[in-house]
Amino acid sequence: MAQIGYSKKVMEHFMNPRNVGTIKDPDGYGKVGNPVCGDLMEMFIKVKDDVITDMKFKTFGCGSAIATSSMVTELAKGMHVDEAMKITRNDVASELDGLPPQKMHCSNLAADALHEAIKDYKGKKKSPERGSKQQKEDTRKDSKQ
Amino acid sequence: MPQQQCGFRDAKVKKIYLDHVSSKPIHPRVLEFAKGYLKHGYGNPSSLYSVGLEAKRILEDARIKLAELINGENENSIIFTASATEANNLAIRGTALRNVSKGREVAASTIEHISVLNPMKELQKNGFTLNLIPVDSMGVVDLAKLDEVLTKNTTVTSIMYANNEIGTIEPIREISTTVHDKGLYLHVDATAAAGYIPIDVKADGIDLLTLSSNDLYGPQGAGALYVKPGIKLQPILLGGGQERGLRSGTENLFAVAGMGEAARMAKDEMAQEARRLKGMRDKLIEEIVTIEGAYLTGDPTQRLPHHASFRFEHIEGESILLNMDMYNIQVSTGSACSSKTLEPSHVLLAIGLKHEEAHGSMVLTLGRSNNMEEIPTIVKAVKETVERLRKLSPLSNKGVM
Ligand code: FES
Numbered sequence: 001m002a003q004i005g006y007s008k009k010v011m012e013h014f015m016n017p018r019n020v021g022t023i024k025d026p027d028g029y030g031k032v033g034n035p036v037c038g039d040l041m042e043m044f045i046k047v048k049d050d051v052i053t054d055m056k057f058k059t060f061g062c063g064s065a066i067a068t069s070s071m072v073t074e075l076a077k078g079m080h081v082d083e084a085m086k087i088t089r090n091d092v093a094s095e096l097d098g099l100p101p102q103k104m105h106c107s108n109l110a111a112d113a114l115h116e117a118i119k120d121y122k123g124k125k126k127s128p129e130r131g132s133k134q135q136k137e138d139t140r141k142d143s144k145q
Numbered sequence: 146m147p148q149q150q151c152g153f154r155d156a157k158v159k160k161i162y163l164d165h166v167s168s169k170p171i172h173p174r175v176l177e178f179a180k181g182y183l184k185h186g187y188g189n190p191s192s193l194y195s196v197g198l199e200a201k202r203i204l205e206d207a208r209i210k211l212a213e214l215i216n217g218e219n220e221n222s223i224i225f226t227a228s229a230t231e232a233n234n235l236a237i238r239g240t241a242l243r244n245v246s247k248g249r250e251v252a253a254s255t256i257e258h259i260s261v262l263n264p265m266k267e268l269q270k271n272g273f274t275l276n277l278i279p280v281d282s283m284g285v286v287d288l289a290k291l292d293e294v295l296t297k298n299t300t301v302t303s304i305m306y307a308n309n310e311i312g313t314i315e316p317i318r319e320i321s322t323t324v325h326d327k328g329l330y331l332h333v334d335a336t337a338a339a340g341y342i343p344i345d346v347k348a349d350g351i352d353l354l355t356l357s358s359n360d361l362y363g364p365q366g367a368g369a370l371y372v373k374p375g376i377k378l379q380p381i382l383l384g385g386g387q388e389r390g391l392r393s394g395t396e397n398l399f400a401v402a403g404m405g406e407a408a409r410m411a412k413d414e415m416a417q418e419a420r421r422l423k424g425m426r427d428k429l430i431e432e433i434v435t436i437e438g439a440y441l442t443g444d445p446t447q448r449l450p451h452h453a454s455f456r457f458e459h460i461e462g463e464s465i466l467l468n469m470d471m472y473n474i475q476v477s478t479g480s481a482c483s484s485k486t487l488e489p490s491h492v493l494l495a496i497g498l499k500h501e502e503a504h505g506s507m508v509l510t511l512g513r514s515n516n517m518e519e520i521p522t523i524v525k526a527v528k529e530t531v532e533r534l535r536k537l538s539p540l541s542n543k544g545v546m
Contacts, residue, residue: 006467014467020537031539039482042539058539060504062463062482066537102485 007097010067017070019077021056027124030116033109039065043073043113047121050081057113064103068092068110081118087111158473161519165451165512166309166337167477172362172407172513179364179403189395191387200398207405214408215335215354216345217371224370224388225401229336229357230260232370233303235392236332236353237264239378240301241273247329248298252276254286254305254315255495261303261334262491278304282497283444284313292323299328301353306338310479310492310508311443312452314342321350330376336360340411341419341449352376356408358400362513363407367400422511423450425520429509432524436531442493442506451512456498457505459541460534465507468534472526479506 006014023044033039039061046054055077057069071092076084089107093099099107182203188196190204208220217223226232241251253265255277269275276294279287286304295302302324307314317333324331332353335344340361346354353376358367372378372391384393430453433439438458457465462480469476479490481504493503509523535541 011467014464015471017537040539058537060459060538060540061461062480063467065461065482066464102487105487 005100006063006067006103007099009095009097010064010099013067013070013096014063017066019056019070019073020058022058023054023056026117028117028119028121030113030118030120032112032116033061039106039109041065041069041109041113043069043117045076045114045117045121047081052076052079052081052084055117061109062103062106064099064106065109067096068099068107069113071095072110072114076114081121085115085118087114161472161474161523162514163509163511163523164475164477166508166510168365169359169362169512170514171359171364171403172410174410175363175403175407178406179399182402183399188398190398191385191395203398203402204396207401207408210405210409210412211356211369212371214339214344214412215356215371216347218347218374221389222371222374224372224391225396225404226368226370226392227366227394227397229334229355229360229368231392232355232357232368233258233260233332233334234264235370235378235381236355237261237301237303238268238381239391240330240332240353240376241268243377243379244300244329248296248300250274250276250296250299250328252278252291252295252299252302252328254278254280254303256280256284256308256311256492257303257305258309258334258336259491261305261332265303274298280313280495283447284308284311284442284492284496285444285447286315286320288316288319288323291320292327295324295327297328299324301330301332302328303332303334306333306335306344306354307342307449307452308443308492309337310490310506311454311496312449313444314338314447314449316447317349317351325350338449340407340415341422341451343415346371346373353378356404358404358407361404361407361411363404364400366397367404369404418513419450422515425511425515425517426450426453428517428520429453429511429523432520433527436528439531442496442498451510452508453511454506454508456493456502457507457531458502459538460505460531462504462506464534465505465530468530469507469526472522472530474523474526477508477510479508480504 026044027047028045030043033041042058044056045052055073059066059069089111092107092110188200190200208223211223212220251265251273265275278291304320321331330352333351334355336357339356352373354371356369359365380391382393387393440456442454442456462478463483466478479493481487481489489500489503
């Protein structure tokens with residue numbers, strides 16, 4: 001049976017989202033979506049020895065978008081970046097005890113934003129001379145999925 | 146959406162229902178009046194034996210009450226349907242198809258309900274010309290444009306009495322003059338307006354008018370179409386020829402009887418109830434627009450007395466709805482995220498809002514259960530909701546660190 005409405009876990013994350021905010025000088029920054037079609041998500045990560053030590057998000061979107069961003073920060077924190085790259089939208093949705101079908105695209109966004117932040121981090125590692133500052137323009141260039 | 150017992154939502158907090166435009170509870174007096182017909186109303190109004198005659202009498206009584214609410218010529222001008230959607234379909238398809246010899250053009254405003262716009266688009270697919278009349282930023286129909294596009298081939302023009310999403314009341318009398326000057330029939334969807342503002346089909350110059358039972362605090366499952374005597378339309382449901390042949394199918398006696406009683410109550414109590422609601426509405430608007438980045442949508446004065454609609458910058462409507470529900474306050478939104486199609490409300494786009502502006506919409510519609518004492522609680526919940534969601538939003542610079 002298709003799920004009607006949100007699970008308790010979604011509502012719990014919506015009401016008490018974890019890791020809200022921004023990080024100054026993040027090691028990786030990802031931004032996906034577009035306010036014109038409704039969704040906008042920003043992810044900030046701090047990385048040490050390729051392990052995500054801290055993570056923050058900001059989201060403009062529906063309840064599901066907020067809950068999935070919160071959940072993805074919980075999942076990815078403490079993970080090796082290569083492992084975190086493998087987190088899928090289904091992982092996020094199932095950790096939240098499922099999402100209504102028309103809301104799956106919001107969890108896509110959360111996984112994408114995380115992956116963008118990791119890619120940004122990896123890019124900076126390769127060319128450290130441009131890596132120290134949060135560079136929105138750079139991340140935007142390769143933020144297509 | 147299921148009720149959630151988490152966050153700071155306390156089950157003991159009194160419910161404040163503010164979505165009367167979507168659905169209303171049956172009024173207890175209406176239920177009291179009609180419930181007998183649910184139990185015993187098995188007579189078919191078309192049958193001649195006594196039980197059938199009793200059913201027929203109930204039906205005619207309801208017809209009279211509805212005609213009185215809108216000052217219709219007589220009870221024969223009321224056709225019962227199963228919903229306002231069906232009445233809209235009958236009005237539009239019924240007149241357009243019946244009058245093809247007079248022309249193949251139809252017109253509607255861009256902010257009509259989907260149950261008006263979709264039959265219009267269906268006609269368009271079948272070779273009719275559809276003219277959509279724009280509205281201004283308040284949602285008022287552009288009269289000059291209406292005058293410009295209507296021709297003698299325009300058989301039906303559909304303009305709503307008042308809009309359900311932004312509360313704006315249309316200048317129906319002026320619209321009627323233009324329609325009858327240029328085209329043929331004016332259909333008015335009065336679903337959102339009936340029971341809140343006086344409607345007089347004769348003085349207003351209306352040919353066809355849609356009413357909904359539930360919007361008058363009647364049971365769901367009934368609607369009605371007023372058809373001015375002499376108007377030519379054809380049925381869209383064929384069968385046993387009930388409702389003067391215009392709508393076949395045995396009438397839903399319980400719902401129709403309830404709708405009639407709801408109409409009588411609305412007529413008797415409208416003036417007083419509208420005054421009460423307007424006081425609350427004005428207070429709500431006054432307080433909520435003081436929030437930074439909060440704007441009223443729709444016309445500030447030509448407005449339904451129970452309707453307060455807003456948009457908030459940088460936040461999204463579905464999350465507003467969920468957050469308000471945590472205070473046990475039920476509201477609605479025209480946000481893309483809350484719609485099946487993930488498209489923003491066509492009404493909000495029609496009044497010129499950008500997608501991201503339409504995103505932050507919240508609609509509050511007051512009703513009989515509400516009272517002035519609730520207003521501070523509502524305002525506080527709205528303020529806290531907006532503040533919390535803005536802290537989460539990347540578009541707002543009020544970040545938390
Ligand atoms: S953010 Fe728009 S549907 Fe989830």
